[in-house]
Amino acid sequence: MLRLAMTTDAETFDRVREPLAARGITVKHVQTKERSLRVSDGERGGGGGDDSDEAEFDGFDVGFVYPSRLMEGAVVDARLSVPWVNGRDAVLASRNKAGVLAALDDAGLPTPRTTLVSNPVDEAAVTEAVAAFSYPVVVKPNSATRGVGVATAGDLDSLLGVVDYLNLVHDYRATGDKSYLIQEFLPDARDYRAMIVDGAYAGAVRRELSADARERGRWKHNVHRGAEATGVDLPERGRELAERAADVLGIDYLGVDLLAAGDRLVVNETNARPTVDAATKYEPGFYDRLAGLIERTAART
Template identity: 80%
Template sequence: MLRLAMTTDSETFTRIRDPLADRGIEVGHVQASERSLRVADRRDGTSVGEDVEFDVGFVYPSRLMEGAVVDTRLSVPWVNGRDAVVTSRNKAGVLAALDAAGLPTPRTVMVSNPVDEAVVADAVAGFEFPVVVKPNSATRGVGVAKATDLDSLLGIVDYLNLVHDYRATGDKSYLIQEFLPDANDYRVMVVDGAYAGAVRRELPADALEAGRWKHNVHRGAAATGVELGSAARELAERTAATLEIDYLGVDLLETGGRLVVNETNARPTVDAATKYEPDFYDRLASLIERTADGNGTTREA
């Protein structure tokens, strides 16, 4: 049986374990963070976790510093290696690549701190308020805010400036993006280059009435399986092809006759199988097996 290493033990680990076991792939957890990792002391062997052999890894660890150690010790090929995770995490880089490929995206400006207020004001010239402000490399809607006018935008930027003033902060950039009101928010799964299903993410009615607008599942939105049309499917597939990422979550926004790619995620959460295409796990298992065959060796964890 093929051994698959996962560096997360959250929802995705729980959901994919049994379906993949049914297809000859045993899933094991390797803790990559919130622990100590031996880096240069080999007296007790090369273990980064249990002394278990793995053939392939499922998505490079989210913490890149720890990931470098785990990657070296496991020495296995990954479904979505470090390059894929880094590419997808850079929201501005993704949008620039997609725009260059002719794919629709929201109007977006990246600001690289430090800049003065005049640069920020010039960046939004021509935008209509409200606008969305978001960190360039955060996930799950963390730090995303809506500015209703220039004063509120500069107030949000003040807080970002405080964070970016800390010398150890690596990413000192943020995005200013057009706000698309009343947009349908979809997370589309692409597996091995092909559409594999989608969910619509939506806040409860009372939350919407209270003025909330960020449809992140981790912030209380529900994810409902939906059937998307050919235009949305093709856009998600072209996004994955442009970024050259085999396994990708593509976030689409649809409103006012527009369909745009908002973000991507190379470490997407897997939802219930009923929300995806019937062959979702067959295709996922095939991708894992082919990734493992590309290396052809088995290493210690």
């Protein structure tokens, strides 16, 4: 059996183990964070670490997706020495929201009106950047996930107030990404996550907050913030848009976030480390195709 290294032990790990085992792929967790990782042993060389350290990383044929923490990931990647279904480049490309939207827009795919602001800038630059938008606008960090730091601003003073907080964060020298996005707000938009496996549509979920949460003014339909994901039969238009987005980015395994508002359907974000939901929410043959992608990736060694 193939041995697949997975660097997450959350929902995806629990859901994929049995279906992939039934298809000849053993899934094992490799811890990459909240631990110590031996880097080298000085003069001894030979890959670093004692025998127990080496045994932890031995025997794998392929990795699922590159670790979310890139610094730790570099060490684990060296120890495992396997090809990844989604490697470092794919994870980095998808994490850069502005880069994704720019590439998709350049390819003619529909996206929300978006402007990247690279700090430090003064208030005049922010005012100029938002001039083409109608309020409210969405303000979001360029490389955060799970809806972290995303806010709306209903007027210029509110926007500048949000930016003040971003400036405090970006003033810290160790902050890597000092950019953020100003984006048009699509009211009452329906939020979908389409799953692409081996470049083809493999199913979708609609993410939606409860009616009570929406009545209280909540609007971010992130599952990690309480929204529920329900399997849906995404129309052909949405399927084709998700597949085209994955093709433009060159990422075979990808979550594509779509927003539908009125007659508009746009790609809002992508995720090269997408959570796998219950199999009932995907197309028949989802795990056959996922297993096939893993096997072909392993064959690259």
